[in-house]
Amino acid sequence: MEIYGKINIGLLVTGKQDNLHTIKTLFHSISLSDTFEFGGEGIELFDETGELDKIRYTEALKKIFSRFNIKGAKVIKRIPLGGGLGGGTAVFAACCKHLNLDLTDEEKYKLSCDLPFMLKGGFALAEGVGEKLEFMPPKRCYALLVKSGSVDTAKAYALSDGSPRAKDNLSDIAERFDTLDFDVPNDLYIPAVKLNGGVERVYSALSGYGLPCFMTGSGATIAVLSHDRERLEKILFDCRKKIPENCFKKIVSFVENDKNAK
Numbered sequence: 358m359e360i361y362g363k364i365n366i367g368l369l370v371t372g373k374q375d376n377l378h379t380i381k382t383l384f385h386s387i388s389l390s391d392t393f394e395f396g397g398e399g400i401e402l403f404d405e406t407g408e409l410d411k412i413r414y415t416e417a418l419k420k421i422f423s424r425f426n427i428k429g430a431k432v433i434k435r436i437p438l439g440g441g442l443g444g445g446t447a448v449f450a451a452c453c454k455h456l457n458l459d460l461t462d463e464e465k466y467k468l469s470c471d472l473p474f475m476l477k478g479g480f481a482l483a484e485g486v487g488e489k490l491e492f493m494p495p496k497r498c499y500a501l502l503v504k505s506g507s508v509d510t511a512k513a514y515a516l517s518d519g520s521p522r523a524k525d526n527l528s529d530i531a532e533r534f535d536t537l538d539f540d541v542p543n544d545l546y547i548p549a550v551k552l553n554g555g556v557e558r559v560y561s562a563l564s565g566y567g568l569p570c571f572m573t574g575s576g577a578t579i580a581v582l583s584h585d586r587e588r589l590e591k592i593l594f595d596c597r598k599k600i601p602e603n604c605f606k607k608i609v610s611f612v613e614n615d616k617n618a619k
Contacts, residue, residue, distance in 0.1 A: 358454060360447040361612055362389040362436040363475055364500055365574040366582075367527050370517050370544040375463075377470065377486045378514045383527055384471075384490075386478040387500060387609045389442065392433040393451040401431040406444075408605060409434055418448060425452040437605050439507025441574025446471040462488035471574075478614035482531060495613040496534050501581040501589040503563060504605040505555030508576035516548035537582055541571035549576030555601070562599035566592055578605075586610075 366383040373379060400418050402411055418432065436444035446469040453460060453476060465472045470487035480495040523542030530539045549572060550557045556572060559579045564570040569582045583589050589608050600606070 358393045358395070358451055359390045360393065360436075360450045360454075360475070361386045361478055362391075362443040362447065362609075363387060363471060363478075364502075364580055364611075365441060365543075366569075367530060367541045367571070368543045368545055368574060369523060369525055369527070370514070371484070374486050375467075377466070378517070379485055380470070380487065381482075381484050381525065381527060383481070383531060384474045384483055385480045385496065385498075386475075386612045386614060387442070388612050389436050389502075389607060389609045391436050391444075391447040391451070392431075393448075393455070394431040395427060395451075395455050396429060396431075398429040400429060403431075403433045405433060405435045406437040406605060408437060408603075414438070421448050421452065425456060427452060427455070437504055437507075437578075439509070439576075440502075440504045440578040440605065441508070441572065441576050442502070442504075442578055443471050443475055443574075445469065445510075446475050450475045478612070480611075480613075482527060493531060496611050498534075498537075498582055498584060498611045499586045499589055500609050500611070501563070501583070501593055502573075502578050502605070502607045502609060503559050503593075503600060504578040505559050505601060506553045506577050508549045508553050508556065510575040512552055513545045513548040513575040516551060517544050520544060520547045537569055537584065539569060541569050543572050545575045546572045553577050555604075559600060559604065562596045563592065568592075 363384050369381040371379045438444040449468045466486040466488050473488045480493050482491045556577050563581050573580050
């Protein structure tokens with residue numbers, strides 16, 4: 358079973374609901390995926406992110422699997438944690454799909470605000486705590502992803518309570534997406550920089566190429582969008598001396614949904 362990650366093209370913090378921050382964001386599925394093969398007993402974990410604490414993550418998987426009464430699985434981890442790419446939500450999506458669970462919206466977002474979208478995939482405008490989804494035709498695009506360290510999501514949202522709010526232009530981005538001529542707002546960028554200075558360093562290295570450049574989700578991943586994969590490869594090569602070697606770096610494509618993603 359493949360569970361595909363997501364990218365947030367903009368993120369606005371709009372209030373609170375059930376002690377959780379409400380948001381407005383554009384989600385799009387990306388080709389970066391985690392693989393889950395359920396069965397047997399115990400956990401066989403393979404890390405392709407290059408940065409996973411396998412002992413800690415294995416313990417986290419055991420707790421989550423126990424919650425769903427799942428005894429074992431083989432897991433190939435490709436979506437990094439703490440990156441705003443759905444890496445922490447992937448296991449919940451896998452368990453729900455494996456068991457064919459019909460959860461309520463409240464049950465989904467209490468597991469993860471990304472879960473309602475990641476169970477479906479594609480391209481959607483999300484509001485509330487991620488449960489209000491307006492799906493639109495998916496886009497064809499590539500994204501360069503560079504992640505330096507991680508950002509604690511809960512701490513980022515907590516810091517956002519005292520941060521300025523960005524202008525809402527998400528509907529305009531959705532309408533004009535194919536032009537790739539727009540600024541992408543993220544109310545969690547300033548909090549993320551306070552928690553991890555590497556976010557700003559990566560952004561500074563990747564911005565200035567005339568393409569949308571922004572932080573996805575709560576960080577710490579900076580994304581650059583282009584219809585031309587080779588252009589992104591050239592940007593990454595050009596910035597190689599400005600970006601630490603131990604950063605997570607990947608060029609991915611947008612995908613329509615989990616069923617037809619390759």
